[in-house]
Amino acid sequence: MKQLRPITPITILAAELGEIITDNAKELSSNPEILRRLKRCKDLAGGLDPYIERHTSAESDDLRRLNEATLSFDWDDRDEDTYVKGLEAEMLSGHVEGQFLKILVSITNAKRVLEIGVFSGYSALAMAEALPSDGELVACELDPRAADFAERHIGAAHLNCDVSVKIGKAIDTIAKLKDSAHPFDLVFIDADKPSYKDYVKTILDYGLIKIGGLFVVDNTLLQGEVYIEDGDMSTPAAGIHEFNEYLTNEPRVTQVLIPLRDGVTLAQRII
Ligand SMILES: C[S@@+](CC[C@H](N)C(=O)[O-])C[C@H]1O[C@@H](n2cnc3c(N)ncnc32)[C@H](O)[C@@H]1O
Helix, strand or coil: CCCCCCCCHHHHHHCCCCCCCHHHHHHHHHHHHHHHHHHHHHEEEEEEHHHHHHHHCCCCCCHHHHHHHHHHHCCCCCCCCCCCCCCHHHHHHCCCHHHHHHHHHHCCCCCCCEEECCCCCCCHHHHHHHCCCCCEEEEEECHHHHHHHHHHHHHHHHCCCCEEEECCHHHHHHHCCCCCCCEEEEECCCHHHHHHHHHHHHHCCCCCCEEEEEEEEEEECHCCCCCCCCCCCCCHHHHHHHHHHHHCCCCCCCEECCCCCEEEEEEECCC
């Protein structure tokens, strides 16, 4: 199965420290105290995720199968313009974040959930597993190959609630939902980073999330790019940074940025 590259601040740090130790083995052999301390730093960083995984409830068989299928699937770019470029197995949120989402859906008693950015369907399935039988999850995905993959696996899962995958730009799907009589209880955002601000602002402007409803926004640390100062930010990091600044000054929500995986922001609509 595919070996995933590090994509969160803590796993990038662990990998970097590992490389420093390997690349400087000769010099470090004459400085055992520095080597010991570097190894301790590497273990502190590298041991965190495995420890969290071991102390998080196990995923369901349906989620485990979806995870395995995502890792085995060929996500390489297609030439046709209809496909999103750069899809990769690393995009999957996975066990711990899936369980986090599941608990959020459960403790907020959410019945209507909107997801923006489905990919292979892991986070959608995790949230759907926590919805009641009269619950509904509307999931937006631009890439038809990912949408098809997600629909097939979610369709085969043991779910009671209703899940619909809307193919197209999420902002267009949101616009179509504008006159919906029932606002969402929870909105999970995990798609194109430069659009994050538009997604939250539009959903608030349209009243598509209820007062007290929760935005859950993924990748708000963007591999640490938003806070380390070593030159120009990538386009996704600039989008996330703009979003974080916007949200901090958005009076309609109160929020907290949690350093879970690549950063997850919880923002509750208060007015
Ligand atoms: C990080 S992945 C989502 C991962 C998924 N939420 C999970 O936890 O497994 C981002 C997804 O957003 C999709 N996407 C990118 N731009 C989009 C847009 N404008 N509208 C809807 N989906 C978009 C991509 O095709 C990709 O599948």
